Amino acid sequence: MLRQFNMPIFGTRLTLGLIEEKLKEHGLLQATTRTTIDSKSVIDLGAFTIRFFQTNHSIPDCLGIVFETPKGTVVHTGDFKFDLTPVNNQTPDIHRMAEIGSKGVLVLLSESTNAERPGFTPSEKHMGDHLREAFIKAKHKIFVSTFASNVYRLQQVIDATLLTNRKLMLLGRSMVNVVRIASDQGYLHVPEGMIIEPEEADQLNRNQIAILCTGSQGEPNAALARLSTGNYRNVKVESGDTVILSASPIPGNEKSVSRIVDNLFILGANVIYGSGSATGMHVSGHGSQEELKLLMLTLMKPTYFIPIHGEYRMLHQHRLLAESMGMDREDVFIINIGDVVDFSEGAPKQERKIPAGSTLVDGFGIGDVGTVILRDRKHFSEDGILVVVVTRNKADGKIISGPELISRGFVFAPEAEGLMEEASRVGLAALHQLQAENVSQWNRLKQGLKESIGQYLYSKTKRRPMILPIIMDV
DSSP states (O other): OTTTOOOOEEEOHHHHHHHHHHHHHTTOTTTOOEEEOOTTOEEEETTEEEEEEEOBOSSTTOEEEEEEETTEEEEEOOSOBOOSSOTTOOOOOHHHHHHHHHTOEEEEEEEOTTTTSOSOOOOHHHHHHHHHHHHHHOOSOEEEEOOTTOHHHHHHHHHHHHHTTOEEEEESHHHHHHHHHHHHTTSOOOOTTOEEOGGGGGGSOGGGEEEEESOTTOOTTSHHHHHHTTOSTTOOOOTTOEEEEOSOOOTTOHHHHHHHHHHHHHTTOEEEOOOGGGTOSOOOSSOOHHHHHIIIIIISOEEEEEEESSOHHHHHHHHHHHHHTTOOGGGBOOOOTTEEEEOSSSSOEEEEEOOOSOOOEETTEESOOOHHHHHHHHHHHHHOEEEEEEEEOTTTOOEEEEEEEEEESSOOGGGGHHHHHHHHHHHHHHHHHHHHTTOOOHHHHHHHHHHHHHHHHHHHHSOOOEEEEEEEEO
16 A cells, blocks of 8 residues: 555654664654554644544553544443553553543444353463463473564563573564564563574473464464474474463364374374363453443444444344343344444434445455456366367358367366367357358357367366357458
């Protein structure tokens, strides 16, 4: 987008640090205006005024957003939880949320990730005790895989590494970048000399090494997946090593994560995975039901509610929570990507859509690969293509040569010579029949070729290749 529209970017300090890394890669750093915001910032955009409020999540400086519009106030929560004992002491600004609610909120858009979970989400500090215990018990190398953006989790891994007199190795490009940027900006505190390169590990005993890596969601090219198959250069998971997956699989990633866990067990590792009380190695960054209810109606008191960010079942459960707190069902909107809820005079309406969804990039083309092209490619992949070439006399329309059949992905021509010759004869007979009926239009002749040859081939092979007739006049 920035290549086409030179628009300003607003972000918190760490977020902009991560964004600037991407801008450097694409040569856009100098051309892009960046403005740092915090919970006290105000952005004036003509008819809209945008304000912020501090929340908790797994990345520092998370903010909810308040859009003051001519029709009323719209609040977007972003990802949040109510962690009253956060690792970085950035507590959620409950007083500010109550103040926003007291002034009136037209519509609240609130995340729904943990809408199915009762109670409150535990504090991040709760997980730190379990992590330290696992580090103390481990007899050999320790591998910890988590989201690179979870800066608080990274700090707790660093603290446990220091406690057990180990050196720390970073695997995965995003992990290296986040640790470097967060350290430079003061969000992470890494003791000098703690971080080592993979080639330095040979000089240490196995019980002196901890490894922080990406791949907790089963990404096939991430560090953890490559470690689980023994394909990471200079680093191996060996029998007796401890591997900690400090994250929950995002819906849809469960199979990939399970495959990696199986591979790690095959290598002889002690694998600690799963969240909650089972292992204590992960706590969510998202609020559970009681936190959603606290923000949704106790603090914000919205007139209308739109649950966002989650699978449909989570959005549905969030709507039930709203109803249990006294909201009417008609005041809660569950919307899909592209749906529009219009707030104008009277009650809001959900009646129209805008174009949205996946945009396919193919070579230099962006968005020009549509349904028809994808359908054709699918057809090619399944049944192949057959080009039928016919040459006619331009003066009288008589057939000079052909039909000649050229197969690509349908049958191997030398091994199906009889089939192809007979299909050619069928096509020629169809052309003679059409000529006898005084048909000379190209489109009619092409259609006759396609139908006659297609029916014959299907009767013999039960396949329907894409048939492309070419008629040349000479």
